[in-house]
Amino acid sequence: MADKAESTPKRIRSWKQDPEAVRADILREATSEFAKNGLAGTRVKDIADRIQTSRRMIFYYFGDKEGLYRTVLEEAYINIRKAEEDLRLDGLPPMEALVKLVEFTFDHHRRNEDFIRLVMSENIHNGHYMEQIESLHLTNTKVINQLSRICEAGEKAGVFKAGISPLELHWQISALSFFNVSNRATFSNNFGNALFSEEGQNALKEYVINCIISSVKAE
Amino acid sequence: MADKAESTPKRIRSWKQDPEAVRADILREATSEFAKNGLAGTRVKDIADRIQTSRRMIFYYFGDKEGLYRTVLEEAYINIRKAEEDLRLDGLPPMEALVKLVEFTFDHHRRNEDFIRLVMSENIHNGHYMEQIESLHLTNTKVINQLSRICEAGEKAGVFKAGISPLELHWQISALSFFNVSNRATFSNNFGNALFSEEGQNALKEYVINCIISSVKAE
Amino acid sequence: MADKAESTPKRIRSWKQDPEAVRADILREATSEFAKNGLAGTRVKDIADRIQTSRRMIFYYFGDKEGLYRTVLEEAYINIRKAEEDLRLDGLPPMEALVKLVEFTFDHHRRNEDFIRLVMSENIHNGHYMEQIESLHLTNTKVINQLSRICEAGEKAGVFKAGISPLELHWQISALSFFNVSNRATFSNNFGNALFSEEGQNALKEYVINCIISSVKAE
Amino acid sequence: MADKAESTPKRIRSWKQDPEAVRADILREATSEFAKNGLAGTRVKDIADRIQTSRRMIFYYFGDKEGLYRTVLEEAYINIRKAEEDLRLDGLPPMEALVKLVEFTFDHHRRNEDFIRLVMSENIHNGHYMEQIESLHLTNTKVINQLSRICEAGEKAGVFKAGISPLELHWQISALSFFNVSNRATFSNNFGNALFSEEGQNALKEYVINCIISSVKAE
C-alpha cells in the first residue's frame, strides 16, 4: 500500500487559510537563512523552498526582502529582550546578581547563535535596518538600569568599587559573550578549537565571570 | 542617450602595462568593498568601476570573485601580522609588556576597521575561505608564544597570578578589542554613542587595560 | 513592521452596503488612472488604493481590467455626448451657430483632458476596446447631422460656400480642438508654452475660429 | 539533404561581434514595438524575440527599458528632423513654399505612423522622457524660422495677410497633419473610414491645404 503515501499533492500545508501560521513559518525560516547567509547572501527562493509556500507569499506578507529582514531582526530582538526580562535578579546580593547576569548572558548568547549572527549582519550594514525599527529604541535602557541598580547596591554594600560605569560594564559583558559566538570560526581556525569544546566553554565562562568580578570588586 | 549602457567605457590609465600596479589597485579597492559589503554584498562591477580597469581584468588576475576575496583576506592577515611583529616587547617588564600589548591591540583594531570587517565576514562564512589559505596556519602561534613568555615572566616575577592560560588571555584581549569595532553600529544604536567619541574610546581603552590587569595580577 | 505587506488593510467605508456608490467610486478613479497612464500603464491596485475598497471588488463589479477600461471608455463617451446635446444651435444664423459650435468644442476638449487622454489611449490600441462597445455606434451621426444642417442653411443663405463636406468640417474642428489638448506636452517641450497660457489659449481659440470661418465662408 | 538546413544552431546572427549592427537591430524593433504598444505596453522580451538576441543584450546596450525608450524617441526625432531639412523651400514663391510645406508635412506624418505613435505615447507621459533628451532642445526652432521667412516674404509680396504668427501657423499645420494619423482609429470608428481611403486622404490633403491657404492669404 505504498502508493497511498506517495501520491502527494503539489503542496501540503497544515496552515491552509491560517495567515498567522504562514507568517510564522516564513519568519522562522527567514531567520535561519538570514542568520546563516546575511541579507545579500540569502535567496528569497531558498526561504520559500524550505516551507511549503511560494516566493509570492513572502512578498504578500512582508512586502520585500528588506521588509522580511527587518521583521526578522525586530522579532529576534524582541525574543532576546523577553528572555532577559525573565531573569529576576532584584532580590539577590549584588555580586551574586552580577555573576548570574554574566552567566546568563554568556549562556544565552551561546544558545542563540542565530541572533548573534543577525547582529553581526546588522553591523556589516552599519545598523542601517535596525535604525528603521522603532520598537527597538525603547527596550534597551532596561538592561542598563538593571546593571545600575546592581552597581549601586554593590557599592553601598562595600563589595563593588566606587564609580563603576554601568554602560562600560555592560559593554564588557556583551563583548566577551558576543565574541565567544561571533568569532568562533576565525578564532578556532587561528588558534585551535580548544576553547570551544564543552569543557573549554565552561572554563571560558568561569574565566569571563572572574574577569568581570575582578573588574568590579572593591580592593 | 544610452547613458546606462553596460559596455565598457574607454579608459585612460596611468599605469598602462604595469601588471603589478593593476593587481595592487584591484586588491586595494576589493579590500575596501569586501570590507564594506561582505562577499555576497559586493559587486565585481563596483570594484572595477572604482579603478580604471574592466571587470575582465579582475577575472584575468584573480580567476573569480572568490579567488579575489581569498587574496584580499590573505593580504589583510599578512599586513596585520606584519604590524604585530613590529611591536617589540621582549625587554620590557611583564606587566608593562602586557599593557603595551593590550593598548596596541585595542588601537590597532580601531585603526583597521576594514580588517575587522573582513574577519566578521569570514565568521559569517564560518571561516570557509580562510581555511583555504595555507599561509595563515603558520603565523598565528607567534602571538600566543609571545603572551606565554610574558605570562611566564610575570609569574616568575610574582606580579602575575599562577596558571594563566595565554590562549584565554589572548581571547580576552581580542574579544574586547574586536567587539569595540565590530559592534559599534548596533551598540551605539542601542545604548547611544557615548563610548565611541574620542574621549569615550580613551576611557574605554583604560577600562580594558584595567580589566586585563585585574585578570592577571597576583593578589 | 511588515509595512509594505500586501494584505488588505482594514477599511472604514461610509458607503457600506451601497453597491452603486462603490461602482461609481471605482469608475471615477479608474477614469482618472486610465486617463493618466493608459490601459497598460494603470495598476488595478492603484485604483483600489485610491478608494476605500479592495482590488477584489473591482473584479467583482467589472469582471476584469479590460472590462473596467471598457466601461470607463463608454461612460466617458456618454458624458461627452450628453454635453454636446445640451448645446442648442438650431435657431441661430448659420455662421453664428458654427462659431458657437467651434468655440464649444475647443473649450469642451480643454476642460475634459481625461476624455482626450482616454481617446488617445484608444487610438494607441487602434480603437480595439471602443469597437466592443455597442452603444457608441449610434450617437455619433448626430453631430454630423447637426453640421449638415448648419452647412445647408449657410449655403442657402449665401454665407457658406457650396459643397462643404460636413464630415471634413467636423474632422477639421476636431483635429484643432483635440490636438490642442493631446499634444500640449510635446508641443510646448518643442516650441515653448506660449500658446498654452490663458491668453495664449484665448488667442488660439480665435485663431481656430477664424480658420474655420475662412474655410467655409463664401467668397 | 534536408538535414543540412535543419541543423540550425541556437542562434543565427549576421552581425556577430558587430555591436553597431546589434544596436541598430534592437533599436529598429524597439521602435516598432514601442510605437505599437507604448512604453508600459511593450515587453522587453518581445523586442528581444523579434531579433536573434537575448533580453540581456538590450540591457547591455541601453541600460534599461526606459533607456531604450529614450533612445528610440531621440532617434525618431532625429530622423524626422533630418527629413525636414532635406525639404528646400528657400527659392520658391511664398504661397508655393507654404503649400509645399503643408503637403510635405501631411504626407510625411502619414508615412511615419510609428513616429506619430511615439509622440502620442510621449504625450501620455506628459513629455517626461522627451525632457531628458538634450539633443531635442536645439533643432526645433529651425522649422519656426523657416515659416517665419515664408510669412515675411508672403506679407511683403502682398499675398499673405499681415501679422501671421508663425508659431500658430505651425501649430495649425501640425494639428491637422498629426490628428489625421493619430486619431484615425477612433475617428473612423465613430464616423466611418471614408476619409482614410486613398481618395479620401488625397481629398483631405487638399482640404487641409485650402484651410491653410484661407488662413494666411491676404483678402
Next chain:
DNA sequence: AATGAATGAGCCTTCATTCAT
C-alpha cells in the same frame, strides 16, 4: 598581456486574477 563583446542563469518583484468561505 590584454580587452570589448557577449551571455546563461537566476534574482527580486509585480501583475491581474481566483479560491474558499
Next chain:
DNA sequence: GATGAATGAAGGCTCATTCAT
C-alpha cells in the same frame, strides 16, 4: 452581496563569467 487569503505567470533587471580576438 461581499471579502481576506492566496497564486501562476511573467516582468524588468543583475550577476559573475566566458568568448573571440
